[in-house]
Amino acid sequence: MFTRRQALLGAAAAGVLAPVLTMPARATAPASEAEIAALPRRKVTLVAPPFVHAHEQVASTGPAVIEFTMPIVEKPMVIDEDGTMLQGMTFNGSIPGPLMVVHEGDYVELTLINPETNTMPHNIDFHAATGGLGGGALTLVNPGEQVKLRFKATRTGTFVYHCAPGGPMIPWHVVSGMHGTIMILPRDGLKNEKGEALAYDRIYYIGENEFYIPRDADGNFKTYESHGDSYADTLEVMKGLVPTHVVFNGAKGALTGDNAMTANVGETVLIVHSQANRDTRPHLIGGHGDYVWEQGKFANPPAKDLETWFIRGGSAGAALYTFRQPGIYAYVNHNLIEAVELGATAHFVVEGDWNDDLMKQVEAPGPIPLN
Numbered sequence: 001m002f003t004r005r006q007a008l009l010g011a012a013a014a015g016v017l018a019p020v021l022t023m024p025a026r027a028t029a030p031a032s033e034a035e036i037a038a039l040p041r042r043k044v045t046l047v048a049p050p051f052v053h054a055h056e057q058v059a060s061t062g063p064a065v066i067e068f069t070m071p072i073v074e075k076p077m078v079i080d081e082d083g084t085m086l087q088g089m090t091f092n093g094s095i096p097g098p099l100m101v102v103h104e105g106d107y108v109e110l111t112l113i114n115p116e117t118n119t120m121p122h123n124i125d126f127h128a129a130t131g132g133l134g135g136g137a138l139t140l141v142n143p144g145e146q147v148k149l150r151f152k153a154t155r156t157g158t159f160v161y162h163c164a165p166g167g168p169m170i171p172w173h174v175v176s177g178m179h180g181t182i183m184i185l186p187r188d189g190l191k192n193e194k195g196e197a198l199a200y201d202r203i204y205y206i207g208e209n210e211f212y213i214p215r216d217a218d219g220n221f222k223t224y225e226s227h228g229d230s231y232a233d234t235l236e237v238m239k240g241l242v243p244t245h246v247v248f249n250g251a252k253g254a255l256t257g258d259n260a261m262t263a264n265v266g267e268t269v270l271i272v273h274s275q276a277n278r279d280t281r282p283h284l285i286g287g288h289g290d291y292v293w294e295q296g297k298f299a300n301p302p303a304k305d306l307e308t309w310f311i312r313g314g315s316a317g318a319a320l321y322t323f324r325q326p327g328i329y330a331y332v333n334h335n336l337i338e339a340v341e342l343g344a345t346a347h348f349v350v351e352g353d354w355n356d357d358l359m360k361q362v363e364a365p366g367p368i369p370l371n
C-alpha cells in the first residue's frame with residue numbers, strides 16, 4: 001500500500017524544485033535508441049487487484065524504462081457462489097489483469113509470455129500506447145512464445161489494456177477476462193481543478209467484467225471441458241448482449257465480506273475502475289466522488305462532488321474520495337439489477353469515529369404515536 005507520506009517523501013527527495021519533465025512527451029523530438037538505452041531501468045513486480053504495486057505518486061527522478069512481465073494464464077475460474085465455471089483467460093492469472101503504474105515520459109517495457117500449456121494465441125492492445133493497434137500488432141504470441149514490447153507513456157491517465165487477437169476472438173477473450181488497466185501519472189502527481197496537489201493514502205483497482213455463460217435446456221449454467229468446447233455456445237450468448245453475470249474482479253463476492261476493501265476515516269482513497277467492453281456507472285453508497293476523472297485522463301480537470309460516474313466501455317476512470325464516516329459502504333454499478341442480481345457490488349469497510357454532525361438517527365424506529 002502506498003501512502004501519502006511516501007508521496008511527500010518522494011517529493012522531498014526530488015527537492016520539489018528539481019527539474020522534472022513537465023512538457024508533454026509527445027511534443028518533444030523522438031529519443032534515439034542510445035538515449036533510451038541510457039535511461040535507468042526499474043523492474044516492477046505486479047500484484048493482484050484490487051491491490052496495486054508500490055509506486056511513487058510524485059516521481060522523484062526523471063523518466064525511466066519500467067520493466068513488467070506478464071504471463072497469460074488460461075484456466076477455469078469459479079465466478080459465483082453456485083460454483084458456476086468460466087473458461088477464464090487472464091493477464092497474470094487474475095481478472096482483471098494487474099494495474100500497472102508509471103509516470104508520463106517513462107517507457108513501458110512489457111515481456112508478455114504465452115506458456116506452452118495454453119491453447120490459444122494472445123496479444124495486448126494498450127489504449128495508452130500510440131500506433132501498432134496499441135501494441136496488438138506487435139505482440140501476437142502463440143503458446144510457447146514470448147514477446148517484448150516497449151511503448152512511451154506520452155499521455156497521463158488511466159487506460160484499459162486488453163487482448164485483441166482478431167475477429168470474434170477479440171470480444172471472446174475480453175469477456176473471458178483478458179483486460180486490465182495502466183495508470184500513467186503526471187510526474188508531479190495528481191492535481192485538482194486549480195492545479196493544487198492531490199494525493200491518496202490508498203489505491204484500489206476494480207475491473208468490471210460481464211460474463212455470458214451458456215445454459216442447458218433446464219436453464220442451468222453449463223460447464224465445459226476446455227475453452228474450445230465452450231466457444232460456439234458462448235459466442236451465441238454474447239451475440240444476445242444479455243450478460244449472465246456482471247461482476248467486479250472476476251467473481252460475485254470477489255470484493256465483499258472477507259474480501260472487502262478497507263480504509264480509515266480521514267483517509268483518501270483513489271478508486272480506479274475499468275470496463276473493457278461495456279458501459280458502467282459506479283456509485284459509492286453513502287459517499288461521493290470528491291474528485292472524479294470520469295474519462296480517466298489527468299490532463300483534464302477532475303469533476304467534483306459526483307454521486308455516480310460513467311465509465312465508457314473500453315475505458316478506465318479514477319475517483320478520489322476521503323472517507324468521513326465509519327461503516328460498511330457498498331460500491332456498486334448503479335444499474336441496481338446488475339449490482340444486486342448479477343454481482344456488481346463491492347464493499348469498503350471503514351473504521352473510525354462516527355460524526356453526528358454529518359448524520360444522526362435523531363429518533364430510533366418505534367411505533368407511530370396515536371395522536
Ligand SMILES: [Cu+2]
Pocket residue numbers: 089121122123163164165173178
Ligand atoms: Cu487473448
